[in-house]
Amino acid sequence: xxxxxxxxxxxxxxxxxxEEPKLSPAELKKKAKAEKQxxxxxxxxxxxPPDTRPxxxxxxxxxxxxxxxxxxxxxxxxxxxxxxxxxxxxxxxRPSQSDATKEREQPKKGxxxxxxxxxxxxxxxxxxxEGASKDIHPAVLALGFQMSSYEICGSSARCxxxxxxxxxxxxxxxxxxxxxxxxxxxxxYLSPQIDYLKSCRPISMSMGNAIRWLKNLIGKxxxxxxxxxxxxxxxxxxxxxxxxxxxxxxxxxxxxxSAQIRKGAVLLTYGKSSIVEKTILQAYANGTEFRVVIVDAxxxxxxxxxxTSLMRAGIEVEYLPFSGITHAVKQASLVLLxxxxxxxxxxLQSRVGTASIALAAHEEHIPVIVxxxxxxxxxxxxxxxxxxxxxxxxxxxxxxARVEAHAENQASNQEISKGGDDANGGAVRSLRDWKxxxxxxxxxxxxxxxxxxxxxxxxxxxxxxxxxxVPVVHRLAxxxx
Amino acid sequence: xxxTTIPQTPSLSTYLKSLKHNDIETSIxxxxxxxxxxxxxxxxxxxxATTHLLLHVVAAERIRDASKLIQHVRDVGRRLVAAxxxxxxxxxxxxxxxxxxxxxAEEDQDAAGGTPLSPPTxxxxxxxxxxxxxxxxxxxxxxxxxHGAAALPQDLLATAASSTQDWQSEDAAQRPLLPGSSTSYxxxxxxxxxxxxxxxxxxxxxxxxxxxxxxxxxxxxxxxQTHDDEVKEKLDIKxxxxxxxxxxxxxxxxxxxxxxxxALDHIHxxxxxxxxxxxxxxxxxxxxxxxxRKFTVVHAEAYPNDHEATxxxxxxxGKKGSGEDEEGGDERWKPLTSMGITVILIPDSAVFALxxxxxxxxxxxxxxxxxxxxxxxxxxxTIAQAAKHHRVPVxxxxxxxxxxxxxxxxxxxxIEYGDPSKVVGFEExxxxxxxxxxxxxxxWVDSELVDLYITNLGGCAPSxxxxxxxxxxxxxxxxxxxx
Numbered sequence: 001x002x003x004x005x006x007x008x009x010x011x012x013x014x015x016x017x018x019e020e021p022k023l024s025p026a027e028l029k030k031k032a033k034a035e036k037q038x039x040x041x042x043x044x045x046x047x048x049p050p051d052t053r054p055x056x057x058x059x060x061x062x063x064x065x066x067x068x069x070x071x072x073x074x075x076x077x078x079x080x081x082x083x084x085x086x087x088x089x090x091x092x093x094r095p096s097q098s099d100a101t102k103e104r105e106q107p108k109k110g111x112x113x114x115x116x117x118x119x120x121x122x123x124x125x126x127x128x129x130e131g132a133s134k135d136i137h138p139a140v141l142a143l144g145f146q147m148s149s150y151e152i153c154g155s156s157a158r159c160x161x162x163x164x165x166x167x168x169x170x171x172x173x174x175x176x177x178x179x180x181x182x183x184x185x186x187x188x189y190l191s192p193q194i195d196y197l198k199s200c201r202p203i204s205m206s207m208g209n210a211i212r213w214l215k216n217l218i219g220k221x222x223x224x225x226x227x228x229x230x231x232x233x234x235x236x237x238x239x240x241x242x243x244x245x246x247x248x249x250x251x252x253x254x255x256x257x258s259a260q261i262r263k264g265a266v267l268l269t270y271g272k273s274s275i276v277e278k279t280i281l282q283a284y285a286n287g288t289e290f291r292v293v294i295v296d297a298x299x300x301x302x303x304x305x306x307x308t309s310l311m312r313a314g315i316e317v318e319y320l321p322f323s324g325i326t327h328a329v330k331q332a333s334l335v336l337l338x339x340x341x342x343x344x345x346x347x348l349q350s351r352v353g354t355a356s357i358a359l360a361a362h363e364e365h366i367p368v369i370v371x372x373x374x375x376x377x378x379x380x381x382x383x384x385x386x387x388x389x390x391x392x393x394x395x396x397x398x399x400x401a402r403v404e405a406h407a408e409n410q411a412s413n414q415e416i417s418k419g420g421d422d423a424n425g426g427a428v429r430s431l432r433d434w435k436x437x438x439x440x441x442x443x444x445x446x447x448x449x450x451x452x453x454x455x456x457x458x459x460x461x462x463x464x465x466x467x468x469x470v471p472v473v474h475r476l477a478x479x480x481x
Numbered sequence: 482x483x484x485t486t487i488p489q490t491p492s493l494s495t496y497l498k499s500l501k502h503n504d505i506e507t508s509i510x511x512x513x514x515x516x517x518x519x520x521x522x523x524x525x526x527x528x529x530a531t532t533h534l535l536l537h538v539v540a541a542e543r544i545r546d547a548s549k550l551i552q553h554v555r556d557v558g559r560r561l562v563a564a565x566x567x568x569x570x571x572x573x574x575x576x577x578x579x580x581x582x583x584x585x586a587e588e589d590q591d592a593a594g595g596t597p598l599s600p601p602t603x604x605x606x607x608x609x610x611x612x613x614x615x616x617x618x619x620x621x622x623x624x625x626x627x628h629g630a631a632a633l634p635q636d637l638l639a640t641a642a643s644s645t646q647d648w649q650s651e652d653a654a655q656r657p658l659l660p661g662s663s664t665s666y667x668x669x670x671x672x673x674x675x676x677x678x679x680x681x682x683x684x685x686x687x688x689x690x691x692x693x694x695x696x697x698x699x700x701x702x703x704x705x706q707t708h709d710d711e712v713k714e715k716l717d718i719k720x721x722x723x724x725x726x727x728x729x730x731x732x733x734x735x736x737x738x739x740x741x742x743x744a745l746d747h748i749h750x751x752x753x754x755x756x757x758x759x760x761x762x763x764x765x766x767x768x769x770x771x772x773x774r775k776f777t778v779v780h781a782e783a784y785p786n787d788h789e790a791t792x793x794x795x796x797x798x799g800k801k802g803s804g805e806d807e808e809g810g811d812e813r814w815k816p817l818t819s820m821g822i823t824v825i826l827i828p829d830s831a832v833f834a835l836x837x838x839x840x841x842x843x844x845x846x847x848x849x850x851x852x853x854x855x856x857x858x859x860x861x862x863t864i865a866q867a868a869k870h871h872r873v874p875v876x877x878x879x880x881x882x883x884x885x886x887x888x889x890x891x892x893x894x895x896i897e898y899g900d901p902s903k904v905v906g907f908e909e910x911x912x913x914x915x916x917x918x919x920x921x922x923x924x925w926v927d928s929e930l931v932d933l934y935i936t937n938l939g940g941c942a943p944s945x946x947x948x949x950x951x952x953x954x955x956x957x958x959x960x961x962x963x964x
Contacts, residue, residue: 114825116838297830298784304905304912311915318917321785321904322829323859327896327921353830356863359870385834397828399789431792431826439818440795441825448834451870 112394112435114443120391126199133192137169140193144200150300154274155340155376156250159206160242162197166214167235169193180223181230186215202390205341205349206376209478213241245477249373249461250275257336257371257459258283265290266333268361271351272302273338275371277309280336284315291315293332297322297353299396299444322353325360335361337450339372344474345381346452346467348372349388352445358454367456370467374460374477377470385448394442398431491515493526497533505541508534509557516565524570524847525761528733528882531561531574536726539578539719547586547718554579559961567897567923569848569885572961574729576886579958581725585718732937736880737762739937741769747876747935752776752840755832755868758783758858759794760845762878764817766935767843771820778817779825779839781832783858785903786922795824829860836871843876846926848895849884851950853928853943856895862924865931874932881936886950886959892925 113121125148126132129141143165146152152161173189175181194211197203203211217237221230257279261267267290269276280292292315296303307319320328335357341349348354348370358368382388434440452467462473496515500508512534515521521530538557542550558575565571740762748754748770756763756778767778780795782788798816818824827835842864846855855861855877868875889895901918912918928943941949 116835298782298828307916308912311912316917317915318919319905319912320919320921321859323783323786323863323924324919324921325860326862326924327859327919330893351830352828352834355833356830356867359833359866360863363866384837386838389834397826399792429796431796433796434826437796437816437818439821439823441823443825443827443831443835445827445831445834448831 112441114391114441116386117389117391117443117445119387120389122202123199125201125393126196132196135189135192136196137165137172137193139165139168140196144197147197148200153300153302154272154338155204155206156246156274156373158204159210159375160246162203162207163210163214163238163242166190166193167238170231170234170238173231175227181225181227182219182221182223186218190215190218204376205378205380206373209375209378210241210245213478214238245375246373249375250278252461253371253373253459254278254282256464257369258286258288260334260336260369260459261288261290263289266293266331267291268293268295268328268332268335268357268366269306270295270303270337270354270357271297271300272306273371275373276336276338277306279371280310280315281313284313291318293318293320293328295320295322295325295328295353295357297351299392300351302351322356325356329357329360329364329366332361332364332366335366335368337368337370339370339376340447341380342370342372342377342458342467342470342474343381343449344377344379344471345383346455346470347382348450348452348455348458348467349382349447350450352385352448355385355448355450355454358450362454368454370455370458372458372460374462374473377460377474377478379471379474379478382449385445388447388449390446392444392446394434394444397442397444491518491520493521493530496521496530500533500537505538508537509560513560513564516561516568516571519565522568524568524883525733525880527565527568528570528574529730531571532578532726532730532733534561535575535578536723536730539582539722539726542719547582547589550718550722551579551582551586554582555958555961562961567895569887570882573882573885573954575961576954576958577729577882578722578726580953580955581729582718582722583955583957585721585725588721589718733880733882736882736937737765740878740880740935741765743935743940744770745773746940747841747933748774748776750774750776753779753838755779755781755835755839755842755864755873757781757829757842757844757861757864758787759790760878762880763843763845764794764798765814766878767817767822768814768820771817771822775821777823777825779827779835781827781829781860781864783860784829785920786899787858792826795826829863832864833867833870836867836873839868839871839873841874841876842868843878844926846877846879846883847923849877849879849934849946850889851884851886851947852888853931853934853946854889854892855879855926855928855931856923857926859921859924862926862930865926869930875930876933876935877931878935881938881949881953884936884946884950884953886954889925895923895925897922 126144127148132141143152143161146161147158152158169189170185173185175184194203197207214234218234221233225233253275257275261279261283265288267280269280269292283290292310294303294307294310294317296307296319303319307317310317318328337348337350337354337358339348339350343349348358350370361368380388429437431442434442455467457464458467458470460473460477462476465473491511496511499511503511512521512530515530516527521527535554535557538554539550542553554575558572558579561575562572744766748767752774754767754776756767757780770776780791782791795816795818798814798819816824844855844857844861844864846857846861848856850856857877865875867873899920899922901913901920904920905912905916905918907913931943934941934943934946936949938949
């Protein structure tokens with residue numbers, strides 16, 4: 001992006017040369033100053049968010065600058081050249097920041113990133129061990145891949161798996177000489193592990209809470225404690241955390257929530273949440289007669305797993321694609337939703353599509369209940385689903401090869417029957433060619449945010465609370481206040 | 482089976498080809514079976530096939546009398562509607578054709594200097610008339626005869642029932658109905674028989690795969706002709722009617738273009754527009770706007786029933802990949818992306834997340850009902866609700882041919898359920914066996930969720946649609962099942 005700008009800057013001044021002699025030295029100084037400011041403004045703009053349509057945006061910003069350029073002297077131009085290169089170069093030269101240059105170059109190639117969400121495309125998900133720090137414990141390495149491939153999926157599951165992996169890695173840790181465990185473990189050992197996990201998939205709210213708790217705990221370890229003892233202490237605490245905050249919490253929530261399922265109820269749920277699954281199974285074990293309607297969506301089809309497990313348990317299950325929401329809501333008497341996180345303004349962040357379910361249920365006056373452990377409560381607030389979200393690889397939205405081949409056959413048949421007279425030469429493309437199609441973007445969001453007014457009740461281990469009480473519970477549970 | 486005449490998979494194009502060499506009754510039966518097997522589906526193919534079929538029906542008829550023609554077309558229409566009641570475009574087209582015939586007949590009568598034979602459009606609702614409204618069935622499950630139409634504040638059943646007699650009986654009965662006089666109509670047998678036929682129609686007629694071709698429709702009683710003197714005029718009627726039907730065909734051809742003409746009135750630069758499914762109308766509309774303005778399109782894919790076609794439309798542009806629409810010979814048009822438009826494909830689930838940044842939602846309906854509500858591909862209601870929540874205007878693009886004079890009373894019955902294997906494949910035996918997999922094809926969207934309709938006649942509010950309905954369909958024809 002900088003090239004066209006500097007080129008145009010260089011191109012303009014020669015045209016302005018004839019004007020130059022008229023200017024007095026004082027004026028020259030003034031112009032040079034103005035010029036410098038303009039340059040800075042341009043530079044700033046360049047470093048701003050990447051623009052998908054560089055032409056339109058930049059031409060406009062150059063308009064005022066061109067006027068100044070016309071009157072600019074040759075001297076100022078000489079100043080300008082090294083200046084501009086100086087300002088743009090450092091970004092490229094920093095060897096540690098190869099990612100930064102990559103990011104800067106990405107908008108150039110047809111921009112496959114949706115502009116609204118450009119802040120979410122940090123780096124592509126890691127699927128290889130390549131480039132991972134050698135300090136990273138194998139258990140964490142393995143966990144990273146399991147997360148990036150959705151093998152371990154779901155906020156609580158990821159949190160538990162992470163803590164267990166950390167337990168192993170803490171056991172494998174030895175404090176270097178001259179360091180206290182409490183000083184070294186956090187910043188030099190645990191942080192790279194966390195960064196690695198982040199590079200596999202952005203961490204969830206529950207993981208964040210657990211990490212904060214763990215770091216806090218490590219920081220408080222008595223420096224005089226023998227290393228092995230300290231490590232055992234930490235592992236014991238982690239076990240306790242998992243047990244208290246997740247295992248027991250789940251049981252408590254399932255007990256409370258299953259009491260909400262009355263005889264003859266038609267329970268609507270979306271995707272798959274482990275806590276909802278537990279609730280349903282518990283209600284079924286209690287002998288309640290009810291029916292479950294599961295709505296599911298591309299691309300993860302998590303609801304199918306839930307449907308399978310409920311069906312095997314013997315529960316009557318109805319399964320609908322996302323397009324069948326209205327149909328599902330019509331029969332439902334209760335909506336149970338899982339959570340990725342409960343935000344402090346009472347909004348629910350959960351698998352993308354949850355908000356539509358909650359909205360439809362709200363419109364039909366069906367109670368929407370969220371089951372959520374307090375470890376997923378967060379102090380963050382957000383109004384829309386755009387600022388805080390996760391963008392998954394677009395490739396996940398491709399259809400399975402079998403289906404696509406079929407579609408392609410159909411398409412090519414049609415092409416033949418048409419005589420192939422169109423200009424594209426029968427180049428029937430599929431979605432897999434999306435990188436070659438300029439202007440086509442595929443957006444695969446992970447979460448959306450459900451407004452608090454659609455949520456009737458949040459069931460956590462502290463009891464059933466309205467969404468407005470989320471910050472209170474969060475302070476109680478996660479900040480110990 | 483007539484299917485032996487078709488070498489390839491039957492579709493709209495093969496059907497239109499077969500029309501040329503099949504006789505009328507075969508064609509009707511073929512169309513009925515194609516409708517039943519969903520080999521012709523969606524509004525536009527249905528509408529096109531219906532116009533072509535009716536054109537042949539009218540052309541083949543050796544008309545003596547307009548009333549007989551009306552009766553015959555009505556009869557054919559009734560069979561078609563019964564074959565696939567949810568494709569309301571079929572019924573709409575039949576009504577339009579009937580309207581054409583009636584209009585031509587009236588003009589003819591006027592020209593012949595005779596007294597106007599039929600009551601000139603008793604459109605004005607008379608308060609007393611509502612008493613005569615026949616009792617509505619509680620459920621619309623056998624809704625094919627379009628019971629809902631009876632809710633129009635008009636004396637349609639009485640008129641429709643007696644209209645056929647009007648053509649032949651003496652002039653005294655032809656006078657416009659007076660509020661008082663209609664009371665006597667209500668007690669007359671015709672309306673009673675019409676109610677019987679409502680229930681009997683779908684079951685009674687359609688199962689016959691091959692009805693006797695010799696006597697074309699045995700149910701029609703040969704009507705004694707009273708106007709047998711003006712043979713020359715009648716031939717003229719036929720030509721006029723065929724002209725009218727051809728006009729209808731032309732309308733179907735240009736409907737997308739006409740709708741697209743108003744694109745620039747509704748899309749401004751830098752808008753973010755959300756659409757759903759692979760509608761030709763919407764694509765054409767957006768493409769027209771794209772020639773002048775740059776905007777962004779967010780395209781929800783309508784999984785699982787239309788996502789493949791949606792992908793194909795986004796990637797390749799032009800016609801749907803389903804092969805349904807290849808007839809008509811119009812050109813493939815380029816995908817929006819090649820016109821410099823950014824197209825963002827999203828799964829349906831992401832609609833709510835994105836809605837806060839969307840400027841407009843543009844949808845294409847399957848059918849528009851007279852009160853401004855509509856049937857559209859499943860998922861549309863969710864999108865419309867999300868749009869309502871975010872106060873995003875919902876614009877519906879619909880040709881007049883999709884406009885049905887039906888008032889929705891039991892919307893559940895309008896929804897069709899499709900192939901569950903599109904959701905979960907049958908190879909997952911255990912799952913399919915134990916889990917109830919449901920795949921609704923349509924969604925009903927209430928009129929209050931829609932902000933604007935754009936038809937080929939221009940834009941209008943949902944509350945105004947009933948007027949367009951009244952302009953396009955003759956009251957007598959609204960209930961096709963009436964004798």
